[in-house]
Amino acid sequence: MIASNKVYDILKGIGLNLYERKIWVSLLARGTSNVGELSQISKVPRSRSYDILQSLSDKGFVIIQNSKPIKYVAIEPIEALERAKKKMQENITQKTERIDDLKKSSSMKELKSIFNKGMKIISSEDMNGSIKGRHLHRQQIRTMIKSANSKINIIATQDEVKEMHNTHYETLKNAKDNGVDIKIATVSNSNNKKEINKLKEIANVRNLGTHANQIDGGFFVVDGKEIIMGLTNSKLVHDTQHVAFWSKSNHAAKNIFDPIFNTVWTGSKQI
Secondary structure, rough: OOOOOHHHHHHHHHOOHHHHHHHHHHHHHOOOOOOOHHHHHOOOHHHHHHHHHHHHHOOOEEEEOOOOOOOEEOOOOOHHHHHHHHHHHHHHHHHHHHHHHHHHHHHHHHHHHHHHHHOOOOOHHHHHEEEEEEHHHHHHHHHHHHHHHEEEEEEOOOHHHHHHHHHHHHHHHHHOOOEEHHHEEEEOOOOOOOHHHHHHOOOOEEEOHHHHHHHOEEEEEOOOOOEEOOOOOOOOHHHHHHHHHEEEHHHHHHHHHHHHHHHHHHHOOOO
């Protein structure tokens, strides 16, 4: 192995797949090389090496020499990473613009029509699943808040209420401005006093009181129709390993989670 496992892990973190990592590090070790040599050094199949090197070139890590046979030139690592970063930024800008254009186009009507037809043949109880990763959990919460029509009931730990303030305050405020009733039962203390005071401007917030020591997690219930809850302890798992459960089951939301919330809410104290 030319580089340490730590280096390969870091390169994975910036988006290089296994073959890209192996070939790029091998090319760095040679300076200039051809497909056959790089395939042999990296132990990447020759049939895949052409595509991998083209991918590395597209990402800014490699220069292709127009020679016979074709040779590949390594770029100094810092320069290569700067090129790669610039290319990623350009790609993100282009894709963002394409997404915005798609949202405004006639194709969006067709996609929404396809979705609405599909929804008609699906029972709401079938709309559920697990969500892996805290980022996707946050995104789903944001989507649920934006879709709320009448009420949002929330139970949150002291850490979750701080994250709610930092991540979802504006979305919750917009819901409040649209007439949505927001209730939050949480743990109030000196660590989250500032966040709770801010949330009180847009929601009815209560202290869990006697329930505080019994609850180490929370959930959202939207309109008595949709729920989401975390299944892992944020202090014990990495954000990428976090798991949440989401469901559009009317039965679960209206007949299980809303009654649980109401019981907790009744036993909570006004802040």
